[in-house]
Amino acid sequence: MRMAAAAPGFRTLGDGAAVAWSLLLPALCCVAAFVIVPVISLGLYSFWERLPTGAVQQVFTTANWRELLGDSYYAGMLFKTLKLAAAVTLLCALVGYGPAYYITLLPPRRRAILVTLLFLPSWISYVVRSMSWLPILGKEGLLNTILGGSGLTSGPLPLLYNEFSVVLGMVQFLLPLMIVNIYIGLQAVDRKLVDAARTLGATDAQAFFAVTFPIAWPGLAAGCLLTFILAMGAYITPQILGGPGTSYYANLVFETFVAQQDWPLGAALSLVIIFFLVAGLVLYGRLAGISTMFREVRR
Amino acid sequence: MSAANVVLRGIEKRYGGVIAVAGIDLSIAAGEFVALLGPSGCGKTTTLRMIAGLEEPTGGDILVNGRRINDIGVHQRNFGMVFQDHALFPHMTAFDNIAFGLKYRKVPRPDIQRKVRQALDIVRLPHVGERLPRELSGGQQQRVALARAIVIDPDLLLFDEPLSALDANLREEMRIELKRIHRTVGITTVFVTHDQGEALSMADRVVLMHDGRIDQEGAPEQLYRSPNTEFAARFFGHVNELGGTATAPGLVRIDDGTLVPASGLNLAPGTPVRLLFRTERARVVPVGPADPSTATVQGTVESSDYMGMMVRYVVDLGGRQVIVTQAVGDRQYRVGEAVCVKIPADAWMTF
């Protein structure tokens, strides 16, 4: 039997465990009832039969899954969304790293202000943020007015209702999240380590890549994970800023569910994306460690 | 102030399969200053917290003035506690911090004023009442924490390593302060520390703990001069070790061949023996003849550190190094010089 250096301050099993569990119960019930049960419901529904009338019969069938896996359309849609999410994540990481690093260079008081400022846009509803691109990118929008007026272009550029505007909108939406996560990761780097590297002969750039970047990696990884997950589930931005050809997985689910009223198929589609994300999470966990993710998500 | 006596009977604390405190029996007399001393993980803090009521013993009884208090809640025990990081409420002034306990005892307003002023006077901080904790220095914070604990007229004062977070000079000062306050106020005190100097200088009685049990307890000199276990011996000061074999009662031949008198040692000839001695019991002297009542071992000075009143020599005795501290005499020994180390026959500790 080991001797414990008991951590003072914790009440252990028996010392008020009842109080602990009663405090946790409402939260646990909420998650169980409003998150876990829905996912299970999705599972059940995906195996039920949809009659041509549109009603759902609780008869077991694998028809939905066979359609889903058989028709390459769905796989294609998933893949297309994946590409979008990857592109958006990459862009956010590239564009966001600079500002995140810049914040760490500032004195502490300025830092707080800048982080707040950076977060300000994210308090604005994402519907508003998405639609705010419309007057800018439209044929008679701000950009085209300026470009046309200054003679740089002969006709209006098609900046809107295509993949370009969707990616733009999503990057704008997800950038603050990425920046904050990278910033948190960078904060974990002790300045003294960088100094040590430089006294040992490394240039600024070398010290960055050898010391700072690796240690700050969990922040970037967490940012990428969150950004990717949110991008995969993108519905509003493609809906507002997209056009023909910019329908992604979430739009597909919406279509299937609402327009086609095919609930079982919609359920199956939803499950697929969950599996996919869980797989991504497991992969991330292997690569970066689950505990670091939770440390970074906490702000 | 009513000081209480405390009795711990068979106190045990388990966390699942892990035993933090393995059965403690201890009696503390009213007004006594007892130090719970030991390395981290020995169970001293857990024991203190059990007395306070912040942890529940999984076995045993705690009795205060003869009454079993195991089932009495923390807030009803009336013990004052001072924590390692002062644990002052950061959003309240020093005055409000100290008054906190009085409010829960429904002490009327004018009395609160008076008592808080009194407590601040005892800790010699009469003017800091309106300051917030973050506006006070480390020493001041700790003293306000002490005032907060005393003002409620506790039956017992519990200290959980209160000086560890302070720097060395401040610690010295606070030690003296605490002793003075204890003499003035006379409350039974249990003081947890890992610092042997603190325990020896402050306590009426030292309780040395190890792996969840009491290793030895007694007055400071007793523990220092007559340790019962090797653990106790090594815990205080620095201890040198020499190996050898017993040859006759009271006589040991140590590894380099020298015959060494060791009073009180009665082992069968040929038994291997480890001889321990404290640095200040030995003396470095010039090479000279041996003398039957004192061990005289030859060696070379490895280093000498001048420490003001004392000098510390590291002497190489044929492969084994020993440390000797002695007063700076007329003679100083240089590095590389051949010397003898003399150890009186009664300085040896064996276990």
Next chain:
Amino acid sequence: MSRRRLFHWSLGAITLLVFLFMLAPALVVVAQAFNESPSGNFPITGLTLRWFAALPEDPAIVGAMHTSLALAAWTSVLATLIGTAAAYALARFRFRGRGQVQLFLTVPILVPHIVLGVGLLLAFRMVGLSKSFVLLVAGHVAITLPFVVLTTGHRLQAIPRQIEDAARTLGANRLQAFIAITLPLALPAILTSLLFSFMTSFDEVTATLFWLPPNTETIPSHIMAMLQFSTDPKIHSLSSLLILGSVGVAVMTVLAVRALSTDTQGSRK
């Protein structure tokens, strides 16, 4: 200029550009809200306030506002209460399964809103319940709960446990110690959770679209509907109000947190 300073300045310039990129569209919308021209396009022909004045006249907008505010209020209060209780339990008690519980409560963040929207609706249907305000609140609480747990949890863990212990040795029982000591110190995080969950609920639309009972709309869902008739100029004034409201709440939160914050150690740095 030394290379170091050049680097510093270029990085600062990039940061400024990024910030403009994130904020500029909102400014354009606000500008458009004052635009005389009903098409909502450039160039700006004149300045007017009539698109703002028209807002309270529109019953659909007023109704949506009521719904959104009520929903957000319920959500934020419930989520903050439930989440703070759970966070306190996780921060102060040690018990078997603590790590798993923490994981369990944070997992909902990773469920895409579209999935949650579909799933919760199905679950309700399976139990025979139809779309209702309760469904909306349930869903919104599920979405915001993990953030509350994380935010208040973080702050609660930063408060040294010894402070509560000290209060208890001085005569306060657990509840009194919580109210007198922990609560004031945790207030910044609780306030942030409250306001953040309010804003999140107000803005939520993807999942909400699945849960709206007939003839009910929230402000974001109404905006989505308005976008289908893209010529309605009230869309800009409504969005401007939202922007101003959001920014206002954000600034208020920061200021309030600043004002309430006491260093949890109470020590001089």
